[in-house]
Amino acid sequence: MRIPLAVVMLGLALAGCGGNDNPNEVRPTTTTSAAHHVPDPVVAAKDQDGKDIPLTVGQGLTVKLAANPTTGYLWQPAELDQNIVKQDGGMEYEQDPSPNGMVGVGGTAIFRFTAQAPGATRLVLEYRRPWEQGIDPAERFTLNLKVT
Numbered sequence: 459m460r461i462p463l464a465v466v467m468l469g470l471a472l473a474g475c476g477g478n479d480n481p482n483e484v485r486p487t488t489t490t491s492a493a494h495h496v497p498d499p500v501v502a503a504k505d506q507d508g509k510d511i512p513l514t515v516g517q518g519l520t521v522k523l524a525a526n527p528t529t530g531y532l533w534q535p536a537e538l539d540q541n542i543v544k545q546d547g548g549m550e551y552e553q554d555p556s557p558n559g560m561v562g563v564g565g566t567a568i569f570r571f572t573a574q575a576p577g578a579t580r581l582v583l584e585y586r587r588p589w590e591q592g593i594d595p596a597e598r599f600t601l602n603l604k605v606t
Contacts, residue, residue, distance in 0.1 A: 509601060511604070514606055531587055539577070541577075553565035584597070
């Protein structure tokens with residue numbers, strides 16, 4: 459039986475356009491826009507208090523401060539323009555390792571932020587008891603953030 463040449467050519471053409479049944483085959487992808495690289499997040503701690511911190515849009519900022527919520531004191535945001543740098547979720551807390559049977563051990567309060575738009579803002583965190591009104595915070599932590 460003779461298969462017309464046109465049918466064979468059509469079959470080859472369709473085979474070349476078919477899907478990839480091999481999940482292990484890597485096919486290169488092409489993009490028409492330049493890749494946008496966002497730098498790694500900046501991690502700030504007590505020793506950066508009062509410092510200027512440069513960020514780029516999309517870059518993260520993590521602030522880690524000593525805390526002990528068993529005393530009633532919590533770090534709370536007091537100042538931040540969230541149009542420029544937005545807080546991602548609430549405060550996280552990591553307790554320090556505690557010796558056997560010891561309670562009231564401190565730890566680290568962790569805040570995460572993401573730069574949203576170019577501009578400048580101050581991030582102020584205050585260590586205070588939430589129910590005490592009209593009393594200065596026990597501590598204050600400030601960063602001057604500049605987003606480009």
